[in-house]
């Protein structure tokens with residue numbers, strides 16, 4: 001398949017792995033920020049292929065996993081209201097809230113529908129003017145421009161029965177929080193290619209300068225990651241705290257200026273609570289005051305709903321790269337994809353789901369250095 005097979009070629013994979021092995025004089029601790037990259041690493045056994053060169057630490061870049069519990073509970077409080085048509089991407093349906101999830105709520109009679117984009121939700125608002133249509137706007141900088149555009153369009157067309165429940169998070173402040181932690185052991189980063197496609201990588205250059213760590217912006221296919229890791233190991237071995245771009249077929253240094261502008265027009269930066277991690281200053285987005293009529297939390301008065309996590313779930317340390325999923329006592333026992341206790345076991349990008357799906361139950365090899 002064009003644009004897929006050429007990034008999964010086994011011979012090229014062996015060459016990149018060999019190149020990395022030749023360069024590495026030690027085992028480097030590197031963080032792949034994005035959950036999609038975590039799945040590629042585990043699914044294709046890249047971590048095992050390069051076991052003697054890298055110790056991958058899985059980052060907080062799974063949008064479903066970091067959506068705070070109180071947002072899930074607020075989503076369900078809104079979806080349960082009479083007259084509401086609640087729309088969401090499919091991967092949010094089974095994320096556990098304090099007591100239930102959206103799929104169960106739907107089974108109980110709430111009108112919860114899966115959509116492929118916020119524009120689909122906006123079309124539903126136009127089709128059913130007597131209903132209140134709400135879209136669950138979750139994710140990183142990648143999904144935020146389309147969500148911003150839906151609000152901008154709703155205002156332009158004067159569609160008043162549409163609103164969004166905003167739970168957007170930003171990657172650079174999360175990396176800054178990881179690096180600012182006195183226990184941080186990460187020595188280099190694979191930066192998320194899809195986020196950088198929108199935002200560019202100037203912010204990562206600032207982080208590299210401030211914390212003296214290298215970054216490589218990489219894609220999601222096995223060869224993208226193998227090449228990205230090779231580039232990162234080269235930087236680490238030469239002691240350079242720089243940013244390199246492996247994903248040049250998609251990412252420009254300045255990003256997508258049109259997408260960045262719509263983001264800036266509709267959203268403003270705010271403090272944000274990350275599920276399992278807590279509040280990270282300046283790491284979220286909220287609607288600007290001129291768009292507050294489209295803010296579902298305000299419209300349905302659910303801002304005060306708070307929640308507390310299961311004591312068994314160690315999603316916080318897993319999302320911060322401090323623990324691996326198999327270190328969780330609930331992993332694969334009381335927490336499975338069929339009966340998830342925490343979001344990392346549900347999401348397509350969650351580290352716990354990756355370890356479970358690809359049978360990573362065995363013990364970790366002790367660190368060499």
Ligand code: SF4
Pocket residue numbers: 312313314315318325328329330331332335336340341342343344345352
């Ligand atoms: S295995 Fe389940 S309970 Fe443990 S950290 Fe992952 S999601 Fe939470």
